[in-house]
Amino acid sequence: SAVISQKPSRDICQRGTSLTIQCQVDSQVTMMFWYRQQPGQSLTLIATANQGSEATYESGFVIDKFPISRPNLTFSTLTVSNMSPEDSSIYLCSDQEGTGDYGYTFGSGTRLTVV
């Protein structure tokens, strides 16, 4: 399966600023996903990113707050914009390399604290 490098692994940011999280996959993948996970909680899907098209956002998430780029088949970024303390969370990227049981791989996550 693919390996995903996600960075930064953690950051502390001032409210009102923006943070861009990067995910690099070591092979070409069709779909990438961005999740938010509160510590000790489940994963909530923010958006699905396909190369060459606009990201598809889930209910409650908007592009102005969480712009996503997918410039090629191995890379994606998520920006958390105009941050508030409520944005403090773990953000994870995932890919789906293909169909089949072992198609999904996750990055190690970015732990974001907004002060």
Next chain:
Amino acid sequence: QQQVKQSPQSLIVQKGGISIINCAYENTAFDYFPWYQQFPGKGPALLIAIRPDVSEKKEGRFTISFNKSAKQFSLHIMDSQPGDSATYFCAAKTGGTSYGKLTFGQGTILTVHP
């Protein structure tokens, strides 16, 4: 309709015991049910998955039991070990193993005491 409900929220088991985690779903269009294991500071990793055409799947010490009529599925960890201590998530998806998004359960924190 898209929810997957997972229980218990936390579970403590003695070494060598059986850990059982349950999930229930409402959306009958779900047709792929994976389980993920997550250690602190890491992303989830696939443990085992099942499709609704079988009632049970076993891989080593891990078994999924699936009850299509009840819309429930469960993970059994036999001979639980301290190294199994982690958070476990069930998930569900439509479209089988084709491209698409996963819907996750709430997670179960498993602690296995030596």
